[in-house]
Amino acid sequence: MKKLNIIATIMDGLAIALVNYVSLILATILYVVTLWIPYLNVGTTIAMSSLPAEMAKGKMINPLFIFDGKYRKNMGEFFILMALMSGAISVGFMFMFIPGLVISIAWSFAVVLFIDKDKSALDALRESNRLTYGNKWRIFGSEALIAIVLLIATSIIGAIFSIGSVSWLEAIGTIICCILIIGVVPAIFGVEASIYKQLTTGEFVGETAAPAQEAPKAEAPVEEVPVEEVPAKEAPKAPKAPKAPKAE
Numbered sequence: 001m002k003k004l005n006i007i008a009t010i011m012d013g014l015a016i017a018l019v020n021y022v023s024l025i026l027a028t029i030l031y032v033v034t035l036w037i038p039y040l041n042v043g044t045t046i047a048m049s050s051l052p053a054e055m056a057k058g059k060m061i062n063p064l065f066i067f068d069g070k071y072r073k074n075m076g077e078f079f080i081l082m083a084l085m086s087g088a089i090s091v092g093f094m095f096m097f098i099p100g101l102v103i104s105i106a107w108s109f110a111v112v113l114f115i116d117k118d119k120s121a122l123d124a125l126r127e128s129n130r131l132t133y134g135n136k137w138r139i140f141g142s143e144a145l146i147a148i149v150l151l152i153a154t155s156i157i158g159a160i161f162s163i164g165s166v167s168w169l170e171a172i173g174t175i176i177c178c179i180l181i182i183g184v185v186p187a188i189f190g191v192e193a194s195i196y197k198q199l200t201t202g203e204f205v206g207e208t209a210a211p212a213q214e215a216p217k218a219e220a221p222v223e224e225v226p227v228e229e230v231p232a233k234e235a236p237k238a239p240k241a242p243k244a245p246k247a248e
Contacts, residue, residue, distance in 0.1 A: 004138040008206025009194050010145065016055050017190025024051070024186035026063035043072035046115060053116035055193035056200070071115075081114055081121035105136045109196055131199040142191055150184050 017024065031048050035041050047066035054061060085107050093100030106129045114124040132139060154177045161173025198204050 001134045002202065002204050004135045004142065004195065004198060004204065005206035006138055006141045006145065009138075009142045009198070010191055012205045013142075013191030013194040014187055015190070016193050017186040019058070020055060020061040021186050023061040023063050024189055025182060027051075027061065027066055028182060028185050030063055031066055039072070040067070042075050042078070043067070043069065046071040046075075046078055046111075049111045050115040051189050052109075052192040052196045053112050055189060056197035074114075077121050078111075078114065081110060081124060084121060084125065085110060101140075102136060105140050106132050108132065108139065109199070112192075112196055135199070139195055142195060143188065146184065146187055146191060150181065153180060 027048070031044050034044060044066040047068065050071070051061070054065075085104075089100050089104050089107075091100075092103045107125055108128065109131060110121075110124040110128040113119050113127050114121065117124075117127070119127060157173055157176050157180070161169045161176070163169075194205065
């Protein structure tokens, strides 16, 4: 079974994110600003969930795509899918946390498959579980590494601007942290797009190709040397016995 390479996946995800960096930031801002609008917010949420699939195909993202009415078409099945996921994951967390975490990773691409492959709620859950099998902790590691870096950066900025407890400095620090978080959002989408592309296509980045085996050298045909036939020597004839004298 092929395994995800965490570092190669993050680098590939950053490369994917750079293609649509500005568009992703604008789409995120539009989503946050309009999140309070009933009915419209369902379509924008579904649209934002489809970003990994769209980015994995190398498409240029239009920030206004989140308002496309097609994303509200399967609203009912989307709610069924979310209810199944949230219910099962909540029960999993009740069993000492780990089962819930495993299930959440196993079903992390169910919504993307629901939108991209037009699968039913149950089929999307099954397919996501199949695709992530054997790579759950690598998927978790790829996304957790970005979250840890972001947490460290925001903590350092917060600590620097909170020195002396000056209110206007703390406000500046908060603004910088918000900008940093919004700036990292495209990277998160890019990593998810890279993972989705690898799992669905089977082409894994950073995979070392097996060394090609040298073809066995063809042996040169051995020329047969004609063997000259040596005539067999005749055996020497035995000397004739002397004739006995005739009796008179």
